[in-house]
Every structure is written in structure tokens, then in C-alpha cells.
Amino acid sequence: MLAVKNISFAYENKKVLKRIKLFADQGENIAIVGESGCGKSTLLKIIYGLLAPENGEIYWNDQRLLGPDYNLVPGESFMKYVAQDFDLMPSITVEENIGKFLSNFYPGKKKKRTRELLQLVEMTAFAKTKARLLSGGQMQRVALAQAIAKEPEIILLDEPFSNIDNFRKNNLRRNLFNYFKQNNITCIVATHDNADSLSFADKTLILKEGKIVDQGSPETLYENPKNYYVASLFGEVNELPLSLFDSNSNGETILVYPHEIGIDKKSRLKATIESSFFKGSSYMMKATLDEVTLYFEHQHKIENGEKVCLSISEDLIEKRS
Numbered sequence: 001m002l003a004v005k006n007i008s009f010a011y012e013n014k015k016v017l018k019r020i021k022l023f024a025d026q027g028e029n030i031a032i033v034g035e036s037g038c039g040k041s042t043l044l045k046i047i048y049g050l051l052a053p054e055n056g057e058i059y060w061n062d063q064r065l066l067g068p069d070y071n072l073v074p075g076e077s078f079m080k081y082v083a084q085d086f087d088l089m090p091s092i093t094v095e096e097n098i099g100k101f102l103s104n105f106y107p108g109k110k111k112k113r114t115r116e117l118l119q120l121v122e123m124t125a126f127a128k129t130k131a132r133l134l135s136g137g138q139m140q141r142v143a144l145a146q147a148i149a150k151e152p153e154i155i156l157l158d159e160p161f162s163n164i165d166n167f168r169k170n171n172l173r174r175n176l177f178n179y180f181k182q183n184n185i186t187c188i189v190a191t192h193d194n195a196d197s198l199s200f201a202d203k204t205l206i207l208k209e210g211k212i213v214d215q216g217s218p219e220t221l222y223e224n225p226k227n228y229y230v231a232s233l234f235g236e237v238n239e240l241p242l243s244l245f246d247s248n249s250n251g252e253t254i255l256v257y258p259h260e261i262g263i264d265k266k267s268r269l270k271a272t273i274e275s276s277f278f279k280g281s282s283y284m285m286k287a288t289l290d291e292v293t294l295y296f297e298h299q300h301k302i303e304n305g306e307k308v309c310l311s312i313s314e315d316l317i318e319k320r321s
């Protein structure tokens, strides 16, 4: 188990992390999400041992991780870290870049493992290509293969798919996160990508200005967001005055995702369409309702200026208010 206990950190006198607590079981996948600059990368660097915390302790099982003030070479043998800037050796091939993390003692075993890793990150076709000729996304895939070459017990990933095109990203993400589960590798991933934090995380931690403001299963955080900040990390969300639905309300607001708003001719909530955005499987409609701007999803495009009656289920209003 990874136990991060009350970590605080400042760059010179700029406080960046405040009393962070994080626990991850063996094989657990934890996503750290939050706005840019909230301290996600800094937290990973501290866990890995690149930065020394001002206060607090980190343990892997019963072993205290002492950090850069005690280790000449950062990191521990059971832990790997893939940063946003991956440093491959430019003048050697992809397979050599991966192979340099494997033992030369059994050449047959090394070859087989390199092949496996190339397949996992879908880079087999580039095995003989020099690293300097790769695109950013291809380099990122090689860096991921390097990190898992020796089967770490825990892996720290900083925006692991940020340079990878959508075409490959979904498959690669499934392959890797399944691989971690199958091999019981603990994974801590700092991410802006909802698919990482919603679809694959066992637990999501929400960071704001260096503090954990909420944590829980992705379903719980998504269904019962504590506030607008939490909900907005998962995508578009409306913060609507409760007075739209309940005349007795006292300035309270309610969070509603666009797909939770429907059209119902019997509803008294009459809105005017302002614009529409094609999203592939649906349209995101921008509308105004009593001078409030809101977004809702609809299967078909509706023309600007048209009036529609919108509805939100009473159960949802009760749950979120």
C-alpha cells in the first residue's frame, strides 16, 4: 500500500501542496484531477522522490520513502514515473530504448519482453526506428513501455496520453490500464482527461490550489458533485438558480449536466435556442431561460431563435438541491 501522509510543499515561498493525504492499495488505480497549476505534477514528483516535502511522510508498505535528501539517484526500484517530458535516447532505436531497461542476462527473454511491450503500446511497426524520428505521441508510447518494462509495483503517470491522437488513445488506455490491473500494479495518474478519471479510476482525488477538496469513486463524485468546480472537471455543467423550479428557494443553485435536461412540451420552462454545436452523437444546444444561459444535449439540431420547453426530473432536483 502507498500511504502519503500530510504532505506539504512550497517552491521557495510559494505554497503549492497543503497537507495532502493519499492511500492506494496494491493494484488500485487512482486519478488526480484538478485545474492547471493545482499541484498534480508536484505531488507525483514528491511521491517519486524528485522533490522533498516540507512536511509529511510517504510509505510503500512498511518502508518509508526518504526522498531526494537521502537518495543520490531519485526513485525506488519498485516505482516508475512517466513525466510530461519523456527523455528517450534519440540516436538509438525504439526497441533499444525499451531494451535498455531490461536485463541482458537472458537475451531470448529480453527479446520476447521487448516484443510484448511494443505490442502493448502499439509501436511494433517502429521497432527499428531511431527515437529522434518519432512524433511526440510515439515518444510518449515508448516512454510508457520503458516504465513498465521491469514490472514496477507502482507507476506514476503525468498526463500519460496527452500527446496521443484519439484514434489510438482509447485502445492504448484500455490496454495499459488492463495490464496494470492484471499485474496488480498500483497506478497514480495525474490527468485532465475524463476517460482516465471516470472510466478507469477506482478512486478520484480532486485537487484545488494544493488541497484535496473531494475524493471518492468516480460515480459518486460525478453523481453528487460537491460544487461547480468538482462537476466542471468532468465536462460541461450548468449551475442553475433553484428558483427556476421552486419559487420558495432562497438564492440556492443546482448543478445539472447537459444530458440531464430534456424537452417536454408539458413543461413550463420555456427557453430560447441561442446556438448549437455538433458533437457527433448529439448536439450541444445553448439556450436562455429567464435570462439564465444553459446548455443541454439533444439528438437533433434545433434552429436558433426557436422556443423549446425544457424539463429536469424532480428526483434529480431533489438529489442535487
Ligand SMILES: Nc1ncnc2c1ncn2[C@@H]1O[C@H](COP(=O)(O)OP(=O)(O)OP(=O)(O)O)[C@@H](O)[C@H]1O
Binding pocket: 011, 014, 016, 034, 035, 036, 037, 038, 039, 040, 041, 042, 043, 190
Ligand atoms: N520549478 C518550479 N518553480 C516554481 N514554481 C513552480 C515550479 N514548478 C511548478 N511551479 C508552480 O507550482 C504550481 C503547481 O504546479 P504543477 O506543475 O504541480 O501543477 P499541475 O496541476 O500539474 O498543472 P498542469 O495541469 O498544468 O500540469 C503552479 O502554480 C506552478 O506554476
